[in-house]
Amino acid sequence: MSRCDVAVVGGGAAGLSLAHRLTETGAATVTVIEPPDGPLRPAERTWCYWHAGADGLDGAVSASWSVLRVHGADGLPVTVEPAPFTYRMVRSADFERLVHDRLARADGGHVLRATADAVRAVPGGAEVHCTLPDGSTVHVRARRVFDSRPLPALPPARTQLLQHFRGWFVRTATGRFAPGVADLMDFRVPQPAHGLAFGYVLPLAPDRALVEYTEFSRRPLTTQAYESALGHYCRDVLRLGPLTVERTEQGAIPMTDARFPHRAGPSVFRIGTAGGATRPATGYTFAAVQRQARAIAAAL
Ligand SMILES: Cc1cc2nc3c(=O)[nH]c(=O)nc-3n(C[C@H](O)[C@H](O)[C@H](O)COP(=O)(O)OP(=O)(O)OC[C@H]3O[C@@H](n4cnc5c(N)ncnc54)[C@H](O)[C@@H]3O)c2cc1C
Structure with a gap:
């Protein structure tokens, strides 16, 4: 004991x-x-996460962004500087x-x-x-x-959606990213029949970024479907050119009004x-x- x-x-x-x-x-x-x-x-x-002030986590922060961007389905970007907040990544x-x-x-x-x-x-x-x-x-x-x-199971609720996604840590052949600018939602990706989808790009260096395809909907996709959506996003929307996928991450997070x-x-x-x-x-x-x-x- x-x-x-x-x-x-x-x-x-x-x-x-x-x-x-x-x-x-x-x-x-x-x-x-x-x-x-x-x-x-x-x-x-x-x-x-969004951060302002001291939180004692600096030693675990691998990147941060002070400019955030959203792309509408029409391709028009909206850029904000959310100072005093920064968006930070912890591995x-x-x-x-x-x-x-x-x-x-x-x-x-x-x-x-x-x-x-x-x-x-x-x-x-x-x-x-x-x-x-x-x-x-x-x-x-x-x-x-x-x-x-x-x-073991989510409590009962009126709404049970998922935020589900797959991400590629990519390295491009040439500098394609603007470190310091995070694309939080990029609606230029094709939309699913139910729910919504967006791309997400967190640059880590001019030639490295975490690029994700995310859906808010009822069910996760197959790995093959995420891979295909990511391939389309990198190739046809972001036009990244030749790239290497160095690591992946995938998840499904509950979006529910359950108590x-x-x-x-x-x-x-x-x-x-x-x-x-x-x-x-x-x-x-x-x-x-x-x-x-x-x-x-x-x-x-
Ligand atoms: C890939 C991914 C990326 C995400 N990115 C973000 C993000 O960018 N920002 C954000 O705000 N949220 C994000 N989330 C959502 C959320 O922050 C994470 O799911 C987070 O890990 C939840 O924290 P938690 O401690 O509740 O669960 P977890 O981090 O999953 O921790 C639960 C722990 O319980 C342990 N455990 C399980 N069974 C036992 C057992 N029997 N005995 C002892 N220990 C046990 C597990 O090993 C695990 O370490 C992400 C989720 C995923 C899956």
Whole structure:
């Protein structure tokens, strides 16, 4: 049995953000329970969010943009400078490194590579029952547990759409991108029969960018359909010329008016997407989990 003030189940965006804030305030000893590599651990991904002021995440930011653009279906661009905000990109691997380093240096900070099987209420807190990679079991007892594991199913709702997308990290043969200008929505892509579609371009260098094809609709596409849409967007809309796809990322984010209960027990709280942090209109979550983490750290 190990003991701590706070057990964080899941070391994704929400779990790492909360651990980061707790090590900053020193308000509590914290154990982050994250499964070893395998089916429960999501693939590496990038999180973008609007930022102003200091948030302590600079060490994990790989790019930022101070000019944002939207292209209408008629091809006309609308450009805004959202100062004092910038749009920033954090890679999940960089964020994990930053927070794990902080946990290693913090008094009472700990990362447990284990799968959480159950969370049970006990007098004065809750206990997380975990399986270690060697198959043995361990219990983590905490005064409070914050659980970010994905829900087995979304709660009932009137609206259940998905923001679903695939992205290519491309390298072009010549400089084709303007670093500093992010294309958030480009409606010059063909529109689906139901829902809407847009391109998204985040330049990382004159010859490198993350280019995504996104739909807001009921069902994800096949990988082949995303690939075909991305090929068309890069070739016929952006006219990027010869390019290499260095990495891909893909996801489906719920856009729903479902109510996500925050409390799962007297001392157990859900955080992140499972705790309703995803903005239904856009699928954005990262900024909300920063607010959620700050509020929890301040309250402890
Ligand atoms: C590819 C992709 C790109 C995205 N980009 C953006 C973006 O740019 N901006 C934005 O705001 N949002 C973005 N989102 C949406 C949202 O920010 C992410 O889904 C985010 O990861 C949600 O954070 P979370 O902590 O709720 O879930 P996750 O980050 O998925 O974390 C859940 C964690 O729980 C762990 N876990 C699962 N089962 C167990 C178990 N049994 N025991 C212990 N741990 C367990 C998993 O390993 C995982 O680390 C993106 C989503 C995807 C999929």
